[in-house]
Amino acid sequence: MSTIANTIFSPELAARFDHLVTIYPLRRSALVPMLLYAQDEIGYISDAVVSEIAKRIEIYELDVRNVLSYYSMLRTVPAGKYNVQVCTNISCMLRGGYELLDHCKHKLGIGHKEVTADGMFSLEEVECIGACCWAPAIQINYDFHDELTPDKADVLFEMYRAGQGKDVK
Numbered sequence: 389m390s391t392i393a394n395t396i397f398s399p400e401l402a403a404r405f406d407h408l409v410t411i412y413p414l415r416r417s418a419l420v421p422m423l424l425y426a427q428d429e430i431g432y433i434s435d436a437v438v439s440e441i442a443k444r445i446e447i448y449e450l451d452v453r454n455v456l457s458y459y460s461m462l463r464t465v466p467a468g469k470y471n472v473q474v475c476t477n478i479s480c481m482l483r484g485g486y487e488l489l490d491h492c493k494h495k496l497g498i499g500h501k502e503v504t505a506d507g508m509f510s511l512e513e514v515e516c517i518g519a520c521c522w523a524p525a526i527q528i529n530y531d532f533h534d535e536l537t538p539d540k541a542d543v544l545f546e547m548y549r550a551g552q553g554k555d556v557k
């Protein structure tokens with residue numbers, strides 16, 4: 389059972405959080421991992437998530453929001469079912485990352501941090517995702533796709549539209 393009454397998280401995640409705050413010398417060191425796990429479960433960092441995590445770590449909500457505003461991988465609004473993250477860092481930039489990003493914007497009809505009207509895709513320009521050797525690369529939810537071209541990206545979008553991608557963001 390969770391140490392927080394009326395937790396907004398699943399029993400499994402609440403139990404994980406109960407444990408997480410005990411394994412660091414300072415409770416607040418658990419903040420970023422908790423935000424990421426919460427985002428995976430809830431879909432984004434809502435006000436309710438901020439409030440419960442602040443209680444669990446015993447810090448102010450403002451402290452949570454300060455960290456939240458620093459990390460671009462944390463979202464305060466829901467993403468699409470498939471969150472498309474296009475890397476434009478140095479390796480990807482040299483191998484067509486910006487052309488790929490422009491193509492994705494055009495193909496999906498949305499810009500950075502926007503969501504398609506049907507909620508299927510969202511798009512983000514991101515920093516290095518650790519796939520530099522295979523640039524240009526994108527990440528969709530937790531799936532990597534590398535050595536991409538605009539044509540290959542189109543095939544991917546069709547695949548995801550057909551329900552063949554991971555749902556977990």
Ligand code: FES
Pocket residue numbers: 475476477478479480481515516517518519520521523524525
């Ligand atoms: S620069 Fe794009 S994955 Fe590293």
